[in-house]
Amino acid sequence: MTRPEPWGIFHISWLVAAVLLAWALKRLKGEKVTERVFTIYGWTALILETLKQFSWSFTFTEAGGLVFGYQWYSAPFQICTTPAYVCVLYSFVKSSRLRSYLRAYLAYFTSIASIMVALVPNSVFTNEILINVHTSFLHIGALFVSVWLLESNRVDARQDFLGGYKVFFIFVGIAQLLNIVVYNAGRLNGQTFDMFYISPYFISSLPVFDTIDRNASFAVFMLTYLFAFFLGGGLFAFAQGARDRLSKHFKQKHV
Numbered sequence: 469m470t471r472p473e474p475w476g477i478f479h480i481s482w483l484v485a486a487v488l489l490a491w492a493l494k495r496l497k498g499e500k501v502t503e504r505v506f507t508i509y510g511w512t513a514l515i516l517e518t519l520k521q522f523s524w525s526f527t528f529t530e531a532g533g534l535v536f537g538y539q540w541y542s543a544p545f546q547i548c549t550t551p552a553y554v555c556v557l558y559s560f561v562k563s564s565r566l567r568s569y570l571r572a573y574l575a576y577f578t579s580i581a582s583i584m585v586a587l588v589p590n591s592v593f594t595n596e597i598l599i600n601v602h603t604s605f606l607h608i609g610a611l612f613v614s615v616w617l618l619e620s621n622r623v624d625a626r627q628d629f630l631g632g633y634k635v636f637f638i639f640v641g642i643a644q645l646l647n648i649v650v651y652n653a654g655r656l657n658g659q660t661f662d663m664f665y666i667s668p669y670f671i672s673s674l675p676v677f678d679t680i681d682r683n684a685s686f687a688v689f690m691l692t693y694l695f696a697f698f699l700g701g702g703l704f705a706f707a708q709g710a711r712d713r714l715s716k717h718f719k720q721k722h723v
Contacts, residue, residue, distance in 0.1 A: 472593045472600055479589060482604040486612035494620050502571070502622060503559050509609050510555025516602040517544050517552065523598055540659040545646060547581040547664055550639055551610040554578075565631070568623070572632025573639075575623040575708075576701035579614035586611045618708050625705035633698060640664055640694070666693060 472478035493505065524539045554570050561567050585592060585607040592603040617623050623632075643664035650661045651669045665672040672681045672689070677696075681689045 469595060469597045469600065471595045474589050478600065482608045483586065486608045490612050490616040490619060493616055505613070505616065506555035506558045509613055510552050513552035513606050513609060514556060516605055517549065519598060520602045523596070540650070540656050540661045543661060543663065545643055545663045547578060548585060548607055548610060551578045551582070551613060552606070555613070568628045569631030569635050571617055571623050572628035573635035575614050575617040576629060576632050576704045577636045577697060578610055579704055580697060580700040582607050582610040582614060618704070625708055629701065629705050633701060636697060640666065666690065
């Protein structure tokens with residue numbers, strides 16, 4: 469297929485579909501609804517991710533043979549991939565408190581990354597239809613989940629925000645462990661492996677953070693990264709609270 473343009477028909481269609489779906493499901497209540505939405509998104513995203521990994525790892529030679537070469541830079545453990553894992557995990561978690569933390573992570577923290585890619589998808593579209601469907605479903609789908617959780621009041625910032633940040637912190641720890649282990653295993657063969665874009669061995673490719681990474685110590689870079697996500701998640705929580713207060717004010721005014 470022709471490589472989709474940012475804010476072209478393909479891109480806008482996915483955004484419109486996500487907004488309409490979030491609006492349509494807004495009034496549906498109950499934990500069973502949450503489980504179903506998470507299950508559908510999570511498993512579909514994982515299946516598409518698996519197909520993408522196979523597509524990028526296997527290539528046909530001119531002689532018709534099949535060659536395997538793993539693309540380490542595309543390993544599926546970035547912030548935008550974690551919503552799929554969380555949504556699949558959610559059904560197996562029985563603790564209501566832990567479930568609320570997982571919802572808060574999706575609502576306040578993965579939304580930061582997914583909204584950036586969903587609104588500025590310059591580097592994620594290709595001429596392969598599978599990759600375009602995968603990246604649109606993964607990122608715009610994750611944004612849909614975040615917006616739906618916020619709009620349907622399935623998260624409470626006062627009770628769950630710090631719990632959501634703890635989940636984010638755990639994922640950061642896992643990502644950094646993977647960065648260290650894979651790099652020192654000596655299997656990269658010159659490729660980049662930079663999960664969450666925080667590897668101590670490669671300069672971060674995130675705007676602004678790349679400058680900090682080049683000019684400050686790694687400790688300063690990590691502290692800035694963690695604080696930035698805390699602040700970003702806090703802005704989403706603040707916006708949710710402001711919306712609720714305005715809604716309550718207008719309801720009281722018209723009673």
